[in-house]
Structure formats: structure tokens, C-alpha cells
Amino acid sequence: MLFCWRRNLNLYIMKIKKTIKILVGASSFLLAPLTRVLAQIDDTLTKTAASASKINVDATIPGTVGAIIQLALSFVGTIFFVFIVYSGIQWMTAGGEEDKVDKATTRIKNATIGLAITGAAYFLTWFISRAVTGGV
Numbered sequence: 001m002l003f004c005w006r007r008n009l010n011l012y013i014m015k016i017k018k019t020i021k022i023l024v025g026a027s028s029f030l031l032a033p034l035t036r037v038l039a040q041i042d043d044t045l046t047k048t049a050a051s052a053s054k055i056n057v058d059a060t061i062p063g064t065v066g067a068i069i070q071l072a073l074s075f076v077g078t079i080f081f082v083f084i085v086y087s088g089i090q091w092m093t094a095g096g097e098e099d100k101v102d103k104a105t106t107r108i109k110n111a112t113i114g115l116a117i118t119g120a121a122y123f124l125t126w127f128i129s130r131a132v133t134g135g136v
Contacts, residue, residue, distance in 0.1 A: 069122070076118050083111035 091104035 069125075073118065073122060076115070080111050080115045083107055087111070 087104040087107040090107075091101055094100035094104065
């Protein structure tokens with residue numbers, strides 16, 4: 001009995017390590033453009049980098065905050081996409097096992113709710129900032 005418990009624990013630890021590696025790799029890939037925002041470089045290089053990456057890079061504090069928010073929302077969207085694809089694959093390969101189907105559908109629902117909450121938070125922040133600055 002101890003062997004079975006230990007084997008399950010090792011499998012669980014391996015899954016956690018794999019998940020951490022994926023998240024670290026994805027976050028380092030997605031956060032790499034942040035160095036462009038924080039570095040002090042001449043204006044032509046900033047404009048070239050901004051036009052190449054489609055991220056609005058401004059030398060002001062609101063521009064920097066906006067770029068960071070845009071990057072964070074891109075990261076959230078990527079995580080949502082990964083959850084949806086992974087859950088869809090799990091659902092398709094469930095083979096009629098109700099437990100796997102329930103886990104997949106729950107993960108899809110939770111990912112969608114998380115994306116909706118993130119979108120609502122972004123909209124609320126945008127609306128408040130426009131109201132405070134007089135843009136509305």
C-alpha cells in the first residue's frame with residue numbers, strides 16, 4: 001500500500017514540475033518585451049520597437065503602465081487559450097469516463113469565468129481612468 005501511495009505522490013510531483021516549467025517558460029517569453037519598456041533608449045529605437053510589436057510604448061508613466069497592463073492582458077489571454085485547448089483535449093480523450101469529462105468541463109467554465117472577470121476589471125479600470133482624466 002505504501003508503494004502505491006508513493007508512486008502517486010511521485011507522479012503528482014512530476015506533473016507539478018512540468019506545469020511550473022511550462023509557466024516559467026511562457027512567462028519569460030511573454031515578459032521579455034517588458035525590458036524594452038523599462039530600458040532607457042533613444043526615441044527612434046522606441047518607435048521602431050513599438051511598431052514592430054504593436055505595443056504602444058510611451059516614455060510617460062501612464063504609457064508605461066498601459067504597456068504593462070496590455071502585456072498582462074496578453075498573458076491572461078494566452079493562459080486562457082492554453083486552458084481551453086488542454087481541457088478540450090482532455091474531454092475528447094476521456095473515453096466516456098465521467099470523472100475526466102467533469103474535470104474538463106469544470107476547467108473550461110472556470111477559465112471562461114476568469115477571462116470574463118479579467119475583461120470586466122479591465123473595462124472598469126479603463127472607464128474610471130477615462131472619467132478621472134476627463135476623457136468620458
